[in-house]
Amino acid sequence: MTTLATAGTSFTLGRRASFWVSAAVVGHTLWTSAAPACTYPLYAAQWHLTPTVITSIFAVYPITVVAALLLFGNLSDQIGRRATMLLGLAASLLGVLLFAAAPSVAWIFIGRFFMGVGVGLSTSPATAALVEFSAAGQSERANAVATIATAVGLAAATLIGGGLIQYAPFPTHLNFWVLFAVLAMLFGATWLLPRHAAIDGAARWRPGAVSVPKSIRWPFAISAVAVTGGYALGALFLSLGTQVAHDLIGSANALVNGAAIALFATVTGAVTLAAKRLSANASIVLGGLSSATGMGLLALSANNHSLPVFLVGLAFGGAAYSLQFRGGLTMINASASPAHRAGTLSAIFLIGYLLMGAIAMALGISATAWGLRAAIDVGAPGIGLIGLLGVVLVAWNVRLPVRAPVAAPCLR
Numbered sequence: 001m002t003t004l005a006t007a008g009t010s011f012t013l014g015r016r017a018s019f020w021v022s023a024a025v026v027g028h029t030l031w032t033s034a035a036p037a038c039t040y041p042l043y044a045a046q047w048h049l050t051p052t053v054i055t056s057i058f059a060v061y062p063i064t065v066v067a068a069l070l071l072f073g074n075l076s077d078q079i080g081r082r083a084t085m086l087l088g089l090a091a092s093l094l095g096v097l098l099f100a101a102a103p104s105v106a107w108i109f110i111g112r113f114f115m116g117v118g119v120g121l122s123t124s125p126a127t128a129a130l131v132e133f134s135a136a137g138q139s140e141r142a143n144a145v146a147t148i149a150t151a152v153g154l155a156a157a158t159l160i161g162g163g164l165i166q167y168a169p170f171p172t173h174l175n176f177w178v179l180f181a182v183l184a185m186l187f188g189a190t191w192l193l194p195r196h197a198a199i200d201g202a203a204r205w206r207p208g209a210v211s212v213p214k215s216i217r218w219p220f221a222i223s224a225v226a227v228t229g230g231y232a233l234g235a236l237f238l239s240l241g242t243q244v245a246h247d248l249i250g251s252a253n254a255l256v257n258g259a260a261i262a263l264f265a266t267v268t269g270a271v272t273l274a275a276k277r278l279s280a281n282a283s284i285v286l287g288g289l290s291s292a293t294g295m296g297l298l299a300l301s302a303n304n305h306s307l308p309v310f311l312v313g314l315a316f317g318g319a320a321y322s323l324q325f326r327g328g329l330t331m332i333n334a335s336a337s338p339a340h341r342a343g344t345l346s347a348i349f350l351i352g353y354l355l356m357g358a359i360a361m362a363l364g365i366s367a368t369a370w371g372l373r374a375a376i377d378v379g380a381p382g383i384g385l386i387g388l389l390g391v392v393l394v395a396w397n398v399r400l401p402v403r404a405p406v407a408a409p410c411l412r
Contacts, residue, residue, distance in 0.1 A: 013192045019133040019142075021189045023149045025085050025126035028186060029119045030153030030265075032092050033061060033234075035179050036099065036108075038161040038258045042172050047105050051372065055364025057105075058235070060112040061119070062357035068120025069350040074343035076125035081132070082193040088122025089187045091115075096183060100176035120353075124345045129193075131333060140276065143333060147272045147326045151318075154234075155265035162258020171254075212347050216335040220344065222393045224351045226284045226328035229291055229386040230321040231352040235359040236298075236383060237264055237317060244302060244376065245310065263311060267318030272326055280331035281398065284390045287323030290316050291387030295380035302376045320387060359383070 013021060036043075040054050076084035091114050098111030130142040160178065165171040212220045245257040275283060294316030301310035332348055359379070366375035 022129040027149035027153035030150040034157035051367035052364040059357040061116040062353035064116025065120040065353040081125040081129040084125040092118030151265040151268035158258040158261040162255040166254040223328040223332040226324040230324040231356040235356040264318040268322040271322040283327030288387035288391040291320035292384035295384035299380040
């Protein structure tokens, strides 16, 4: 059972405000991750970087997230959600500051490292806090809000970033100063959250303590594939999306390219709201089919230099991300107990981010060796297959003998 200790400040946020601050922390993970997306073409031109270097900059982030999850995956079950989120936001602030002041690509790599630490520390506790600050019986709403928060973060990164890059001074710096100011305000709001006491029955924290109870390993496997499928879409669109729009589609306007990626986020939010009554199984199946369709359209647009087809592919990708991510979270949150929630979520995110980094690196190496179009021709079908694997696993799970249901998690 989770209990809340009195915060050591003169003012502590109530449950509703705490819920929305936790949602903002979830949203910051995608804003921080995607903030450099519209800047990658500028870095490539300014410092003469190959696609391998660009995707390596992107890949540092998920690989660092994986390391942070391995080291601190269940830390918030011990020291509390608030304290862990504050540590994560502090690391994100440092990473964004390094981007804002970067005089060379070395600073970008170091900044990306700290961004990864920040997201790795804050993703699981913020997602768990959303469930725990929800009203009784509203965990489904928390899952939907978590997905929408990531969509809002992605849209903010690409629209604000694209606009500042195209029309404001200091195109490789100002975007990050704005994000730094936003994160500083979010840090202040998070400071006012109630302090969570340690959770009874939680596994003792130690490096590498991320684990999955045997009783939920099958839903965990399905959830991991679903979330990975969503993150794989992010790896493609965030590491190479603006480069595809610029080089293969022929759009030179940073705001237009950012708006195209923002379409991915907009559809993500809209589909999340429309699909809030879908079961986890239905969400994962529809998400997998949407992913395969979107990846097919992306490959078609790259080969035919078609902006309309590219936009439709992005829309299908946004729908796929929403359905897969929401379906995965819904399934695992219904299965994991409060004592293991953060640790189990960390294991899910660990797998997703690890494969995200591997996919980004593979795309960059392929683009450098064979060209950007060839990388899309190979990478897009592979990502679509991850979505279809989720469909197969759900179908197999439905055919398994009926088992004793897992007890509903106690939120308080």
